[in-house]
Amino acid sequence: MAPNTVAVVGAGPVGCLTAIGFAERGYDVALYESQPESSFTKQPTSSQRSINLAVSVRGITALRAVGGAGDDEHRSIADQVLSEAVPMSARMIHVHDADGHVRLDRQPYSTKGECIYSFERAKLNWMLLQQAAEHPRVHLYFQHTLVHVHRARDNDEVQLVFRVPDRMEPARANYGLVAACDGVHSAVRTKIAPLARINTVQEYIDSGYVELRVPPGKSDTLSPAWQLSVSCLHIWPRHDYMLIALPNVDGSFTSTLFAPFRVFAEHCRDRASALAFFRDNFPDALAVMDADELVEHLTSRMPSSLGSVQCTPMHAGSSVVLLGDAAHGMVPFYGQGLNCGLEDVRVFFEELDAALATHGKLPDAQGVALRNYTAHRTADVRAIQLLAQENYTEMRSKVVRRDYQLRKWLDGVLTRTLPSGAWKSLYEMVTFSNMGYATARCNELRQQRILRDTLSAVGLTLLWGASWAVYRACRSA
Numbered sequence: 001m002a003p004n005t006v007a008v009v010g011a012g013p014v015g016c017l018t019a020i021g022f023a024e025r026g027y028d029v030a031l032y033e034s035q036p037e038s039s040f041t042k043q044p045t046s047s048q049r050s051i052n053l054a055v056s057v058r059g060i061t062a063l064r065a066v067g068g069a070g071d072d073e074h075r076s077i078a079d080q081v082l083s084e085a086v087p088m089s090a091r092m093i094h095v096h097d098a099d100g101h102v103r104l105d106r107q108p109y110s111t112k113g114e115c116i117y118s119f120e121r122a123k124l125n126w127m128l129l130q131q132a133a134e135h136p137r138v139h140l141y142f143q144h145t146l147v148h149v150h151r152a153r154d155n156d157e158v159q160l161v162f163r164v165p166d167r168m169e170p171a172r173a174n175y176g177l178v179a180a181c182d183g184v185h186s187a188v189r190t191k192i193a194p195l196a197r198i199n200t201v202q203e204y205i206d207s208g209y210v211e212l213r214v215p216p217g218k219s220d221t222l223s224p225a226w227q228l229s230v231s232c233l234h235i236w237p238r239h240d241y242m243l244i245a246l247p248n249v250d251g252s253f254t255s256t257l258f259a260p261f262r263v264f265a266e267h268c269r270d271r272a273s274a275l276a277f278f279r280d281n282f283p284d285a286l287a288v289m290d291a292d293e294l295v296e297h298l299t300s301r302m303p304s305s306l307g308s309v310q311c312t313p314m315h316a317g318s319s320v321v322l323l324g325d326a327a328h329g330m331v332p333f334y335g336q337g338l339n340c341g342l343e344d345v346r347v348f349f350e351e352l353d354a355a356l357a358t359h360g361k362l363p364d365a366q367g368v369a370l371r372n373y374t375a376h377r378t379a380d381v382r383a384i385q386l387l388a389q390e391n392y393t394e395m396r397s398k399v400v401r402r403d404y405q406l407r408k409w410l411d412g413v414l415t416r417t418l419p420s421g422a423w424k425s426l427y428e429m430v431t432f433s434n435m436g437y438a439t440a441r442c443n444e445l446r447q448q449r450i451l452r453d454t455l456s457a458v459g460l461t462l463l464w465g466a467s468w469a470v471y472r473a474c475r476s477a
């Protein structure tokens with residue numbers, strides 16, 4: 001294989017953006033994908049993948065940096081996402097009051113009116129795949145399922161082995177550089193980990209999810225009609241479980257029920273139990289859903305698992321780099337899985353460009369770039385994995401608590417009154433900036449300390465003042 005030919009395994013959004021990044025730098029790219037091309041042109045039918053995603057600043061920055069800024073004739077993918085997505089500027093919390101009534105509480109995401117963008121996952125993937133396929137340096141191989149990776153003994157080359165339908169013999173090809181973008185169950189990672197001593201920790205949580213739908217409302221015009229407020233990500237927090245809904249351009253909402261597996265087993269057995277569960281917990285959601293479709297989805301779909309995968313390092317020698325879910329599956333509760341994966345691609349190419357500028361030629365530069373990528377990314381990836389886990393508690397439970405609402409209010413006041421950038425809520429640092437996730441987490445811990453110390457000082461002052469007043473009153477009596 002020519003030295004400047006690279007292999008990218010997996011044509012998901014991360015793999016396609018990686019292929020574009022290499023092609024733009026003059027590499028010939030072999031992009032391998034296990035699915036047939038036709039599976040990218042239609043909506044996914046399984047319940048395994050989310051239908052829509054919340055895209056935020058990191059994803060957009062990476063799409064622009066690696067996928068290009070567009071020109072007069074072609075709008076960039078970042079611009080298409082921004083113009084065709086549904087912007088969401090707030091969480092709409094559907095609070096279940098003790099008297100059984102549902103009350104709406106709109107909680108804006110940002111003090112500056114910034115939004116996250118609900119966009120179809122399949123469409124984003126298709127747009128990136130098209131851009132990759134149109135590049136003369138990218139060669140696509142569909143229905144090529146990676147089954148083995150062999151590492152050469154005396155150099156860092158790897159041999160990839162693919163299963164291809166209707167072929168007796170597997171296809172084999174050798175590469176000096178392989179980008180593993182084959183998702184959370186990455187076959188490249190699994191095969192290379194024992195050879196390169198990559199430590200992998202996989203954890204599942206006790207909750208799973210099933211995707212549901214709120215159909216579009218009736219409209220007298222050609223414009224779609226949404227049955228819930230369109231500019232919000234809707235959350236029905238119910239402590240142990242929650243329902244969420246993200247708007248789609250056609251007027252529908254993609255809704256997801258996240259719950260412990262025992263809840264699915266107990267409450268989604270049959271039509272009667274599923275409807276009773278929704279009537280008791282999500283009556284206003286039930287009112288806008290198609291009851292037959294809801295029952296069908298709840299009783300016939302197996303809840304999908306949720307978990308995370310950590311691996312260190314995120315590369316093997318100077319020839320294999322892990323990007324996207326292949327490097328760091330995470331639970332979806334911060335809406336950052338894909339944003340983080342696209343950011344991996346941006347960071348990787350920054351490291352590659354820097355290493356090429358310093359070390360000139362490929363094999364040396366490649367080794368440096370891969371090492372620096374792992375060094376740069378490990379703490380950030382771990383930070384967002386932890387934040388994503390913590391956010392599950394926030395979304396299903398904390399959002400209705402008074403201490404949480406007080407903290408949000410204080411964040412807003414301090415962001416507006418302190419000099420620019422001195423105070424930012426954790427959500428804003430994670431979602432509306434490109435600040436390292438680890439730095440954002442560190443800043444948040446510092447802000448929590450300041451608030452705790454200030455509130456204790458205020459409390460002590462009040463206590464001291466009250467004691468003094470009581471003492472004076474007793475003395476003068």
Ligand SMILES: Cc1cc2nc3c(=O)[nH]c(=O)nc-3n(C[C@H](O)[C@H](O)[C@H](O)COP(=O)(O)OP(=O)(O)OC[C@H]3O[C@@H](n4cnc5c(N)ncnc54)[C@H](O)[C@@H]3O)c2cc1C
Binds near residue numbers: 015184
């Ligand atoms: C319910 C849910 C909601 C989510 N919401 C959000 C959100 O709001 N915002 C966000 O940023 N992220 C979200 N995510 C995460 C996001 O979906 C993933 O992070 C993202 O899809 C990962 O992209 P990827 O390209 O790394 O992997 P994938 O999308 O999994 O793509 C991997 C590709 O590799 C191919 N492949 C797999 N194995 C092989 C093999 N052996 N050989 C060849 N090809 C192979 C697959 O067919 C696939 O095309 C959510 C996830 C879930 C489950």
